[in-house]
Amino acid sequence: xxxxxxxxxxxxxxxxxxxxxxxxxxxxxxxxxxxxxxxxxxxxxxxxxxxxxxxxxxxxxxxxxxxxxxxxxxxxxxxxxxxxxxxxxxxxxxxxxxxxxxxxxxxxxxxxxxxxxxxxxxxxxxxxxxxxxxxxxxxxxxxxxxxxxxxxxxxxxxxxxxxxxxxxxxxxxxxxxxxxxxxxxxxxx
Numbered sequence: 001x002x003x004x005x006x007x008x009x010x011x012x013x014x015x016x017x018x019x020x021x022x023x024x025x026x027x028x029x030x031x032x033x034x035x036x037x038x039x040x041x042x043x044x045x046x047x048x049x050x051x052x053x054x055x056x057x058x059x060x061x062x063x064x065x066x067x068x069x070x071x072x073x074x075x076x077x078x079x080x081x082x083x084x085x086x087x088x089x090x091x092x093x094x095x096x097x098x099x100x101x102x103x104x105x106x107x108x109x110x111x112x113x114x115x116x117x118x119x120x121x122x123x124x125x126x127x128x129x130x131x132x133x134x135x136x137x138x139x140x141x142x143x144x145x146x147x148x149x150x151x152x153x154x155x156x157x158x159x160x161x162x163x164x165x166x167x168x169x170x171x172x173x174x175x176x177x178x179x180x181x182x183x184x185x186x187x188x189x
Contacts, residue, residue, distance in 0.1 A: 001048035001075070001120050006031045007038045007061065008053035013079075017051060020106065024113055033057070035064045046072060048120055049113075053079045054088075062088060065097050073123040075116035079104060139177045146180035149187040 004026045008014055014031055021029050026049070032038050035058050038050075050068055054061040065076045077098045080088045085101035092099045096119070098112050143165060150161040168179045 001117050002027045003047045004029045004049040004051065005038065005041070005047040006051045006053070007033070007035065007056060007064065008051070009033050009055075009057050010053055013053055016106070017053075017109075020109055020113065021049075024110075024117075035059045035061060038064055039067070042068065047074055049075050049077070049116060051077045051079065054081070062092065065092060066095055069095050069097055073120065073127060075120045077112055077116060139175075139180075142184070143176050143180045146183040149183060153187050 001024075004021050006014060006017055006021075006029065008017075008031065018029060018031075030041070030047070032041065034056050050065070052061040052065055056064075061078065065078050068074050068076050075098070076096075077100060078088065078092055079100050079102060082101040082103075085099065089099035098116055100108065100112055146165060147158065147161040150156055150164060151158060154161075156164065165176055165179055165183070168174070169176045172179065
């Protein structure tokens, strides 16, 4: 993880958090004081880690945490009062939000950061794998459309059309997708 966002209206806790984040080699750390500022910033930028020190002046912070994890792989650490910890943690952890009770000691926070980093790395690998699979699926759809056009226009069998695409790809040193795109351009006006 390289980029961190801290949302806290309590300026006395920020130096401790910053020290740990600098020690964890975060390249960029942004601090904001309320949820509104954080939401505006997150429209244009993404962060690997978001630490929300509750309560915040415009809302508690739990909704912001839920919004962040709903559409990104950003890891969120929610720091809450000890008396609210069990109530908030039960709801937050279902969504993959790390919850820590106040007062937070450095060892506990460091452990949470390490766990968040491990989860982030795992989600990154899963996201990469998902992107690869989506690309493969798109390639297969395109190749299938090209095969159907070859079958329709040239009266080849499916096996012949498949062989034709593979042979063209090998002969031209191109991917089957690139050959399929050329076939689609040729037959679709």
